[in-house]
Amino acid sequence: MSRKYKIRDQDKQYFVTFTIVEWIDLFTRKVYRDIFMESLKFCQKNKGLDLCAYCIMSSHIHLIIGRNGEEKLEDVIRDIKKFTSIKFLEEIRNSPVESRKPFLLEHFGKAGRINSNNVTFQIWQQHNHPIELNTTGKTQRCLNYIHQNPVVAGIVCSPEEYLYSSAKNYAGLPEKLIEVILID
Template sequence: MSTKYKIRDQEQLYFVSFAVVYWLDVFVRNEYKDVVLESLCFCQKNKGLEVYAWCIMTSHVHLIIGTNDKKMEDILRDFKSHTSTQLRKMIKDNQQESRREWLLWMMERAGNKNSNNNGFQFWQQDNHPIELWDNYMKEQKLDYLHDNPVVSGFVSKAEDYLYSSARDYCGEKGLLDIILIE
């Protein structure tokens, strides 16, 4: 019996979280967060991804997503594969990255421990999708996602965190086009 979380209904919204292996704080640099944003934007335009909310923390990403025509697990697989490759290259080539050797070593270590990989792993294996089947769950996950930077002490108000959709929900334009949850 599989213990993995599954996306069962492609027409529902899902709260999805995924983290860097060993919860490494990779997203302390904006250029790394921008790779995630660019990939989400690409998936919106080319793969049918619908983004309702998002937040990039230092070691993980939270999304509320849906899809209009493709399987969500396929979109997430492609997204994680692309960002993994791009971020590995960026870290490797970034002469300003003081933790470069250590980060690459940790990701190689994770990849060597996982038979699904070829000696390198950026993201943890699972996505933890949670189906948002009612308004209470949608509001709860939306609040959790947007409050994450506040709870972590990065900002005092959720809408002040640049790498989140919280500002979209306060009437300002954020970094990524989203569909507001009503």
């Protein structure tokens, strides 16, 4: 991994992206989005995760995160990815309605077999591309990028319309899915 993309200062906020292997559109199904959201909530409550912004797209997730506990941020990221991978696989295997089951298991299995860090399956790409948000300008650009993602993709006309995004939090709307720490 490039030394350019590492979490160096545990007390800073970071823009990170979690991407599904082969950019597979896993998050077109609500059940997978909800598994990820529950993992974020757990980490907020139990692992000191500061969630400042998020957007779940069909194949990737953007976050602005920090920490307020003793656990290293990269360890929290590892735990989120590990837990959600296990839960996604359980859901894929056990779901009577997942029409893409053979496709998903084949591709996640293939990705796992070619990666020496895995035993059988890999769902997430390994890199997170953490970018330290050390200036107000950089922070605002990343926040805008996250919230504009579904608009640019043509999914919604305004960021606040997208359910799986913190844009509702920043707009002060009541129907948000998870609490975030608003960035000034």
